[in-house]
Amino acid sequence: MATSLAPTLRRTLAQRSPTQCRTLLHNGPSQWQRSFQTQVTQSKIPNFGFAFDIDGVLVRSSTPISGASKALSYLQRESIPFVLLTNGGGKSEAERVRDLQEKLDVEITTDMFMQSHTPFAELREYHDKTVLVVGGDYDKCQKVAQGYGFKNVVTPGDIYTAHPDIWPFAKPFSSVYSTFAKPLPRQINPDTPAESLKIDAIFVYNDPRDWGLDAHLILDLMLSSHGILGTLSPKNGDKNLPNNGYLQDSQPALYYSNPDLWWASSYHLNRLGQGGFQAAFAGLWNEVTGGAKLTSTTIGKPTQATYEYAETLLRGRRKRLWGQVGLNDPLREVFMVGDNPESDIRGANEYRSPHGSVWTSILVKTGVWREGKEPSYKPDIIRENVLEAVEWAVEDARRRGSA
Known part of the structure; x- marks a missing residue:
């Protein structure tokens, strides 16, 4: 120094x-x-930062990708701010951060880490309601939702354990559900709706494991009257009503945490993600209702809201690294490093920062995208791996005077 x-x-x-x-x-x-x-300090403050996808960029399944640790360690030494922006989830942010620190041997904190379902915490209007949380292993997503402030969280496993006849084909999973199932706040009793289990919102936090049970419960609720499980709305199919009567009877809101069709696992071929379940359910809904419109909300990459949330994290990280000194200078550029053209690259290309920063998309070859296939959304630059991406970006930003 x-x-x-x-x-x-x-x-x-x-x-x-x-x-x-x-x-x-x-x-x-x-x-x-x-x-x-x-x-x-003012002369050295970098006016650029990074956002990294995780799966396929920093790790592949549980294995670190070559150069990932070196790339992040370099940015930390140089006090160049970065955040981790993933469509993955299913665990608390704290648990996922601990796991990544062990794998990458790099210090990471929760204030620089965002999962696809992290913004769900902001939906405080449901904190005192009863919500159904779908996806993930065991009751981990239930615990994540409770950590976000949701007080009454029900899982498909809870419902099946209390009412096993709701989906007879889930019997092979019954021994698993029984290990974590919790008592329902109310039982399913459609004869006395005022006393029956009522769901106010449905959240798909992570990739569903039991597609049959999960899809059937969501379908039941979207066809119900006022979200009371076990009921059918009398408005369904009424051609005198908008949307032929479907979703006209105070059914629960449906939220998906990300639209990823594919993700890169340890298997040599890409695996279906939450977007696969979303497409499957949309097809099921279309078949059951004869083409009625299905209303739902999807967050995660590539949505504007998710990138806005990520930029807020990045600006906060930059402020903590450099204090108040020089922060009148804007964050001019963010390099988004990802492996998925349809989420990482598309999101960076289409994002419009409310702060005026420019997002540059960098596609790496270590994940979903395979060389030889034209990317569905064209990146600004393609590099072999995350280390090469960081080296190129830092050199390019400094050459153009962004630091």
């Missing part, structure tokens, strides 16, 4: 009169520090 400060210190002295220099000496080191530390 002393070597890098020396030229700036000399310039600071040269710009002051002898009287000013004597005053600085008289007032002691603290004023010296304030005098030139500000100039140094």
Whole structure:
């Protein structure tokens, strides 16, 4: 640090009169520090940052990708801010961060990490309602939702254990459900709706494991009256009503945490993700209702809201790294490094920052996308892996004066 400060210190002295220099000496080191530390910090603050996908960029299944640790360690040494932006989930942010730290041997904190379902925490209007949380292993997503502030969280496993006849083909999974199932706040009793289980919102937090049970419960609720499980709305199929009567009877809102059709696992071929379940359910709904419109909300990459949330995290990270010094200068550019053209690259290309920053998309070859196939959404640049992506981006930003 002393070597890098020396030229700036000399310039600071040269710009002051002898009287000013004597005053600085008289007032002691603290004023010296304030005098030139500000100039140094302002001149070195990078006006760019990074957002990284995780699966297929930093790790593949549970195995770190070559160069990932080196790339992140370099950015940390240089105090170049970055955030991790993944469509994965199913665990708490704290658990996922601990797991990544062990794999990558890089310090990561929850304030620089965003999963696809992280923004669900902001839906406070449902915190005191009863919600159905779908997907993930065992009751992990239920616990994540409770950590976000949702007080009454029900899982398909809870419902099946209390009412096993709701989906007879789930019997092979019954021993698994029984290990984590919790009592329902109310039983299914359609004869007395006021006392029956009512679901106010459905959240697909992570890729469903038991597609049959999960799809049937969601379908039941979207066809119900006021979200009361076990009922059927009398408005369904009424051609005198909008949408032929479907979704006209206060059914619960349906939220998906991401639209990814594919993801890169340890298997050599890509595997279906949550987007696969979403497409399957849409087809089921279309068949059952004769083509009625299905209303749902999808977040995660490539949506505008998710990238906005990620930029907020990145700007907060930049502020914590550099304090207040020089932060009147905007964050000019963000490099999005991803492996999936339809989520990572599309999201970066289409995002419009409310702060005016420019997002540059970098596609790497270590995940979903395979060389030889034209990307469905064209990246600004293609590199072999995350390390090459970071090296190119830092060099390009500094060449253009972004630091």
